[in-house]
Amino acid sequence: MENSHISALMAKHAGLDARIKAESSRPLPDMTLVATLKKQKLRLKEEMAQTH
Template sequence: MENSHISALSAKHAGLEARIKAETSRPMPDAILVASLKKQKLRLKEEMSGRH
């Protein structure tokens, strides 16, 4: 896979991680939002590793 594509995926992955941390640190985190963000993060991780 092209390095720039992997870099872009890594940046999105890091952004999702930051959003998850921000949401879970709130007094009443939105569990549905957190689950959705985690699924997106997993998809990106799978794409980075070459599995679709």
């Protein structure tokens, strides 16, 4: 169970990373959105660290 939870967190983390890269590469990126996505990514990273 824990392994599938970590896998799900890692998948979400990778998805957020892709969204951040996509938004950042736009001509006029929404920096508020980028900041929000980065905060979500950090929370997931912290949760993954606590799970180990």
